[in-house]
Amino acid sequence: MAGLRQTWLTHITTSMAVICRARNLGLGFAFPSITMSAARRAQGMNEIKTALRGEVSGFADDPRMSQTLPAAIYTSQKIFEFEIEKIFAKTWQFIGHKNDFREPGDFVTKEIGRDSVIVLRDREGELRAFHNVCRHRAHRLVSEKRGSLKVVITCPYHSWAYGLDGGLRPNSVKSDVYGFDPSKIALVPVRVEEYGSFVFINLDDDAPTMVEHCKGYDERLRSHFRDIDRPKHHSTMVYDVDCNWKVVMDNGIDAYHLGISGPHHQVFNRMCDFKNGRQIADDVSLALIGGPGDPNNEGYSFANKPDFWQSENFIDDLLFPAVFFLTFPYTDIIYVFDVIPVSAQTCRIEMLYYCVADELDETSLGAIRYMNEDLGPEDVDLNVGVQQGLNSRAYDAGRFMVDTAAGYDGEQLIHHFYRLWLAAFSDEDRARVLVMD
Ligand code: FES
Ligand SMILES: [Fe+2]
Structure with a gap:
């Protein structure tokens, strides 16, 4: 396996168009091979070592062999400002x-x-x-x-x-x-x-249209939700969080932590059946889908189904760079989780609830309460704890936990998010990122 290991350097100096083609995770997961010259590798290695003042992060194209990207991408204000220009000012x-x-x-x-x-x-x-x-x-x-x-x-x-x-x-x-x-x-x-049913803006006059950019994403959302056109804004929950925006993105698609990280996550893992769920990853988006689990879980009960519900599944669909479309099993909720970068070390989360009914049913209100009071705050604490550690001089990069089969509880979606993140930069941009601290 070691011979197949590809470095972060290999990855970032390679055309992302090659490796970001649409694919499904799980069975049939594709791990394309990429090569580069030794001279380029050596030159880039020096740049990275100088820039990050530490060992090269071993981000590999194959998530099963990959380190995470260096902590600096979560802590550097220069990289943050670069992201605003190259990602947020150019995407929808x-x-x-x-x-x-x-x-x-x-x-x-x-x-x-x-x-x-x-x-x-x-x-x-x-x-x-x-x-x-x-x-x-x-x-x-x-x-x-x-x-x-x-x-x-x-x-x-x-x-x-x-x-x-x-x-x-x-x-x-x-x-x-x-x-x-x-x-x-x-x-x-x-x-x-x-x-589709949503409104987007783009600061870049030259960007492709949403239809050109998203390649059928609206159809996927329509396949998730029974009625995406009728919901009205119900309420918004706002969290100002002391972490980089990408820490929230990582957490939002982290299948590994679901049954492990605290009591409300363990409830969540009973509420939803991720073993029989599905993961999707393509050029613009990622999705984590769980079937309905125990309707009598301690988070909210869906034993009594409301008259209208959006999905029997838990849906968590991320449109790059920073918005999730979600629902919980048997609820009249389309829940939009919008992550707004504020600085390298802070972001704002706006959780918008959209519902069809004028007066929400008990099941849906229970799900909103569970999210606002239980799961959401537990995740916010996890995110803040990660950012604290990313600022430690002892931490540079970790290892993605992905088993050989890239199974349902692995971190391959987070890895894919960084494929999209890297693909948002040109080769020249990526070289500039490397020399920032
Ligand atoms: S009227 Fe807007 S700044 Fe003066
Ligand atoms: Fe979580």
């Missing part, structure tokens, strides 16, 4: 369900690095997105996360007013400023798309 970011924008003036805001974007339905029924910044002296326009605007967006500083089409209302500014034509001033637009 989750905004909400299309039902969040039913009426003119309905809006949602979203932070992407230092940028803030407002998405709204205008008077003509068109969905629009703008940078959430006043064109006068830059004050943020809207600070609320969601709500409904009346007729205009009014800046809190000097009361410049913008229509829902983004145009500045001339009567809201001084009328006789030399050479200043208010009719030429408008908010800076951002690309927005409705994809």
Whole structure:
């Protein structure tokens, strides 16, 4: 086996297009072979050693033989800022369900690095997105996360007013400023798309459309959920967590920890049947699916099924880079878990619950309570504990726990997440990541 071992260096200097082709994990898992010249390997090795001031991480293409990526990718502010530019400013970011924008003036805001974007339905029924910044002296326009605007967006500083089409209302500014034509001033637009039932934005004007990028992801979501079109926003739970955003992503697809990490996870492992579940990994997404387990578990009971439920399964589907679409067995919940990077050492988790019924049934309320009070806080504590350890001078990288068969409780999905992460960078970008600390 040692002869097959491939280093992280091998991996990152190889075209990710080769190794990120669609595949299913489990039976038939593909481990393509990749080669590179010894000279390039030696040169890159020096860069990594210098950059990370330690041993080379042995990230291998085969998850069964792979180390994790170095701790620096979770702790370096330079790498964090690079991720914002190369990943978050170039990929489609989750905004909400299309039902969040039913009426003119309905809006949602979203932070992407230092940028803030407002998405709204205008008077003509068109969905629009703008940078959430006043064109006068830059004050943020809207600070609320969601709500409904009346007729205009009014800046809190000097009361410049913008229509829902983004145009500045001339009567809201001084009328006789030399050479200043208010009719030429408008908010800076951002690309927005409705994809399936959800709304996404992209700061990159050159990015492919959601349809081009996602290659059938909407169909997969529709296969998970019985009715993805009707749910309305029920509530949002927000956690500000002292960890890098990727620690949360790792945890969210970590099949290894489910039956092990604390009492609420052990309940979860009885609630869902992961042995008879499924894992999916492709070029843009990953999914962890568990069948229904014991309906009388201590987390929430689904012995009494509600009139409407989305799935008999636990669904956990991650669209790269940072949003999960979930449901729990026999609940009227589509639960969107949106991870927002804040700094190298902090992130925000927004857990949005979408439900079909106006008044939620006991089973679904029980699942929300279990998530908000039991499983969620237990996972947050795990994430904070990992970040503390990643900052230790004693830790550089660990080993993915994946058995030979890449079975149901292995960490191969986390490994795949880093294939996607690495693929988001060009060869030149990856070389730059290596020289950051
Ligand atoms: S900064 Fe917005 S009106 Fe002055
Ligand atoms: Fe967990």
